[in-house]
Amino acid sequence: MSTVWLQVGQCGNQIAQELWHTLGLVDGSCRKIDRNPFCSRDGKLSAVCVDSESKVIKKMQKQMKKGLFRESNLIVGKQGRGKNWACGYNKPLNSEESLLYKTMERLRKEVELRDCYSGTVLFHSLSGGTGAGLGSHLCEEIRDEYPLGQILSVAVAPYQTGECPLQHYNILLCLSWLQRYTDGIFLFYNDDVLRRALASMGKKNIRVLSQVSLLSMNTYIADCVAGLLFPVSNFEPTRGQVFWDSMVSSVTHFLDPESSTGSPHYSTSLLSVARSNHCSLIQPQSSAMKKLQRAYGCVSWNPFPLSLWTASCDMRDPTGQRHSLTVCANHSSIVDLLKHTLEKAQKMYSAKAYIHWYRQYGCGEGDFEQAFDTLSSVEAEYCSAGE
Numbered sequence: 001m002s003t004v005w006l007q008v009g010q011c012g013n014q015i016a017q018e019l020w021h022t023l024g025l026v027d028g029s030c031r032k033i034d035r036n037p038f039c040s041r042d043g044k045l046s047a048v049c050v051d052s053e054s055k056v057i058k059k060m061q062k063q064m065k066k067g068l069f070r071e072s073n074l075i076v077g078k079q080g081r082g083k084n085w086a087c088g089y090n091k092p093l094n095s096e097e098s099l100l101y102k103t104m105e106r107l108r109k110e111v112e113l114r115d116c117y118s119g120t121v122l123f124h125s126l127s128g129g130t131g132a133g134l135g136s137h138l139c140e141e142i143r144d145e146y147p148l149g150q151i152l153s154v155a156v157a158p159y160q161t162g163e164c165p166l167q168h169y170n171i172l173l174c175l176s177w178l179q180r181y182t183d184g185i186f187l188f189y190n191d192d193v194l195r196r197a198l199a200s201m202g203k204k205n206i207r208v209l210s211q212v213s214l215l216s217m218n219t220y221i222a223d224c225v226a227g228l229l230f231p232v233s234n235f236e237p238t239r240g241q242v243f244w245d246s247m248v249s250s251v252t253h254f255l256d257p258e259s260s261t262g263s264p265h266y267s268t269s270l271l272s273v274a275r276s277n278h279c280s281l282i283q284p285q286s287s288a289m290k291k292l293q294r295a296y297g298c299v300s301w302n303p304f305p306l307s308l309w310t311a312s313c314d315m316r317d318p319t320g321q322r323h324s325l326t327v328c329a330n331h332s333s334i335v336d337l338l339k340h341t342l343e344k345a346q347k348m349y350s351a352k353a354y355i356h357w358y359r360q361y362g363c364g365e366g367d368f369e370q371a372f373d374t375l376s377s378v379e380a381e382y383c384s385a386g387e
């Protein structure tokens, strides 16, 4: 494949690692490893991994099959970025050699190794100093250097209950950078991921939430990313209507019908990827797909809100027994995150709370004002899209 995979910060590296596991690359169980779309011709993963501290990458290195990563693509700094976007975006004052510079060097080498370059997929969190801050800066640099390549961000939003007081500023700044420099964002909410991971483990009791490991949450995210990004090829389906109906029910089970303010959620468009080695009769007009469109509240002004991709092969399953339905929606639930972030960040900003932590790394009033403007206009656009 002509894509470079960029894993940034703790969250970014852990999610991507789970993706490589899911795809069977780590233990070598995947099929056709020599023609693997995630690797270069020499069999090495086309991934560049960066973190400002060594712990996560060192652990990952131990768990991965020897030789899967190009050693020089593992880039570590000496000091975390303290959950501060500005510190991740700009190098620390007592600087080590720039992580940004080293990462761009490695990315350039990866791009040169392929016949053509179509884009970069970036894995990161929205609220960590490295993933959010350095991730934002990398998007800006990559966009500048490869204007024709696509940039897709796979981003994780923190728990709404609040993990760190800086998270609202970090989400604000990171999302506004992603809005400017990327072509798309697969956004995962940790609260939602936790609920779904819990359900997949068959646990309904809220008290067992603490037993859901980060690993099972990352497995869910990795499954979604693999479902959407693993190549597809059209196939002749044979599975019946009832089968796809029940797949749709399980996909839509956790959808909130309403926003936090009580207005119905809607989607402007949907991408649905169905994978099964004997699938059938799944077409945009089938009742399962109509049910999907209803559940996601597809807007009436878009006459073709659904793209359906189908594939017979699922690389995640060498036995060929696995079936999956993965749905990606341009969904109005983002408005809740935008509203919450804007409100909290605006209040903190008016009180000048923590501003000096950002200013000391060169993030000034202009950056904040622009980020507030960008996210406010995205929120307004989503609100008018549903009218």
Ligand SMILES: Nc1nc2c(ncn2[C@@H]2O[C@H](COP(=O)(O)OP(=O)(O)OP(=O)(O)O)[C@@H](O)[C@H]2O)c(=O)[nH]1
Pocket (backbone or CB within 6 Å): 008, 009, 010, 011, 012, 014, 015, 051, 052, 080, 081, 082, 083, 084, 124, 125, 126, 127, 128, 129, 130, 131, 132, 156, 157, 158, 159, 163, 190, 193, 214, 217, 218
């Ligand atoms: N789903 C998921 N979320 C994670 C994981 N690791 C961290 N997070 C979330 O990511 C956010 C913190 O970002 P990190 O990735 O830890 O931070 P970082 O990019 O390493 O940046 P610094 O540590 O500040 O330098 C929090 O919202 C965590 O809940 C993970 O493996 N899976």
Ligand SMILES: [Mg+2]
Pocket (backbone or CB within 6 Å): 009, 010, 053, 080, 081, 128, 130
């Ligand atoms: Mg970290």
